[in-house]
Amino acid sequence: MDSIEKAIYGLACLYYIIIPLGYFATLWLPASEMTGKGTILVTGGAGYVGSHTVLELLNNNYSVIALDNLVNCYAEKNDKPESLKRVEKLTGKQIIFYNVDIRDKTSLDKIFKVHSIDFVIHFAALKAVGESVQIPLTYYQNNIAGSSTLFEVMQSNGVKKIVFSSSATVYGIPQFLPITEEHPTGQGCTNPYGKTKYFVEEILKDVCVSDHEWKVILLRYFNPVGAHESGEIGEDPSGIPNNLMPYIAQVAVGRREKVYVFGNDYPTPDGTGVRDYIHITDLAIGHVQALTKLNDTTFFGWKAFNLGTGRGYSVLDVINAFSKASGKIIKHEFVNRREGDVAASFADASLAKIELNWTATRGIDEMCKDTWNWQSKNPNGFKKK
Numbered sequence: 107m108d109s110i111e112k113a114i115y116g117l118a119c120l121y122y123i124i125i126p127l128g129y130f131a132t133l134w135l136p137a138s139e140m141t142g143k144g145t146i147l148v149t150g151g152a153g154y155v156g157s158h159t160v161l162e163l164l165n166n167n168y169s170v171i172a173l174d175n176l177v178n179c180y181a182e183k184n185d186k187p188e189s190l191k192r193v194e195k196l197t198g199k200q201i202i203f204y205n206v207d208i209r210d211k212t213s214l215d216k217i218f219k220v221h222s223i224d225f226v227i228h229f230a231a232l233k234a235v236g237e238s239v240q241i242p243l244t245y246y247q248n249n250i251a252g253s254s255t256l257f258e259v260m261q262s263n264g265v266k267k268i269v270f271s272s273s274a275t276v277y278g279i280p281q282f283l284p285i286t287e288e289h290p291t292g293q294g295c296t297n298p299y300g301k302t303k304y305f306v307e308e309i310l311k312d313v314c315v316s317d318h319e320w321k322v323i324l325l326r327y328f329n330p331v332g333a334h335e336s337g338e339i340g341e342d343p344s345g346i347p348n349n350l351m352p353y354i355a356q357v358a359v360g361r362r363e364k365v366y367v368f369g370n371d372y373p374t375p376d377g378t379g380v381r382d383y384i385h386i387t388d389l390a391i392g393h394v395q396a397l398t399k400l401n402d403t404t405f406f407g408w409k410a411f412n413l414g415t416g417r418g419y420s421v422l423d424v425i426n427a428f429s430k431a432s433g434k435i436i437k438h439e440f441v442n443r444r445e446g447d448v449a450a451s452f453a454d455a456s457l458a459k460i461e462l463n464w465t466a467t468r469g470i471d472e473m474c475k476d477t478w479n480w481q482s483k484n485p486n487g488f489k490k491k
């Protein structure tokens with residue numbers, strides 16, 4: 107063959123063999139593998155758990171579309187939520203953001219039409235237990251009607267893989283400890299917020315029965331606390347914090363005078379309530395692991411997993427650990443028990459270890475250190491002043 111014949115032969119090989127092979131290879135690869143690991147729609151993505159999860163998703167090569175109606179997160183006018191701007195800075199990656207309410211079916215549908223979404227992680231909800239007792243209809247409308255609208259839009263667009271943010275609150279008063287996923291749910295849910303978590307779990311189970319293509323993971327969180335190790339994102343409650351860790355943090359930073367310890371006469375080692383606190387980064391990684399499970403071709407239907415450490419700490423343990431981490435004296439006073447509280451609650455998280463290949467690795471000292479890092483760098487949360 108002379109050089110012209112060789113060139114023609116080479117071009118023919120390229121045209122008839124190599125290019126078609128490349129084309130068929132792209133057909134064979136799942137769409138998700140062409141765009142990193144896939145595209146995730148994260149509802150409530152600007153919130154506390156949402157923003158930390160978005161960060162872990164981006165670091166694990168997923169593309170993220172976040173939506174949030176800004177009801178419980180901070181954003182400057184016409185700008186992305188501050189939490190997500192900081193996640194973009196930390197990861198060096200872009201987040202597509204929509205200021206949309208999950209009850210707005212038309213806008214939701216547009217998002218599904220514009221983007222090729224592989225999975226949904228559903229965080230958007232109202233979450234204050236006390237408030238839910240005052241305005242139950244708002245909670246049912248937002249958390250249940252909103253979730254059901256989201257599922258309808260998913261179904262009509264053929265997106266049937268979801269991770270749902272549930273809570274240990276679905277177990278009600280523990281009948282045994284540690285709590286396994288087999289523990290009955292719904293029976294002891296005493297407040298509307300807890301009931302919305304239980305009802306949405308039940309809706310998703312029914313959807314799985316009606317359509318065998320659905321794959322649903324229910325993640326039941328124990329007590330998420332802490333912040334990203336950078337101190338750039340963290341929990342930013344509006345008003346007086348309802349939960350222990352953010353309250354302690356605000357006492358340490360001088361925004362509040364002392365912690366009110368709700369009861370010291372529980373049947374626990376020091377008389378104060380015992381909970382299974384879990385670092386927010388461990389919790390966020392649990393969602394990444396759940397996506398891997400959703401990709402498992404042998405998995406269909408629904409499955410619930412506890413996300414906790416399996417260890418309980420009392421209120422006084424947490425106050426002492428925070429005092430050590432911050433170098434501050436945390437003043438506290440014992441007051442009456444809070445209505446609806448249980449003496450102790452902690453998880454058996456062995457199912458998540460076996461099936462999600464996930465275990466919490468960060469202990470109470472790291473939870474307090476990272477909370478303090480976030481709180482001391484951002485005494486007023488995401489707001490500048």
Ligand SMILES: NC(=O)c1ccc[n+]([C@@H]2O[C@H](COP(=O)([O-])OP(=O)(O)OC[C@H]3O[C@@H](n4cnc5c(N)ncnc54)[C@H](O)[C@@H]3O)[C@@H](O)[C@H]2O)c1
Pocket residue numbers: 149150151152153154155156173174175176177178179206207208209228229230231232233248252271272273274327328329330
């Ligand atoms: N933080 C916890 O201790 C905890 C424990 C168990 C379960 N959960 C669940 O995890 C999820 C996230 O909790 P979080 O602590 O990040 O709360 P969060 O309030 O920080 O985040 C929720 C986000 O959802 C948004 N949102 C609320 N209603 C919406 C709607 N109708 N449309 C669009 N966006 C909406 C809010 O603006 C907020 O940014 C919630 O479903 C919550 O119930 C949280």
Ligand SMILES: CC(=O)N[C@H]1[C@@H](OP(=O)(O)OP(=O)(O)OC[C@H]2O[C@@H](n3ccc(=O)[nH]c3=O)[C@H](O)[C@@H]2O)O[C@H](CO)[C@H](O)[C@@H]1O
Pocket residue numbers: 233235236273275300328329330348349350351353365366367368369378379380381421444446447
């Ligand atoms: C009744 C209630 O709100 N339950 C919610 C709360 O669970 P928990 O009540 O488990 O969380 P929490 O942080 O409100 O309380 C943890 C422990 O600290 C005690 N404590 C709390 C605050 C305080 O100022 N002083 C004090 O002593 C409380 O009695 C409990 O023993 O948060 C969870 C997520 O984290 C879930 O959303 C629960 O549904």
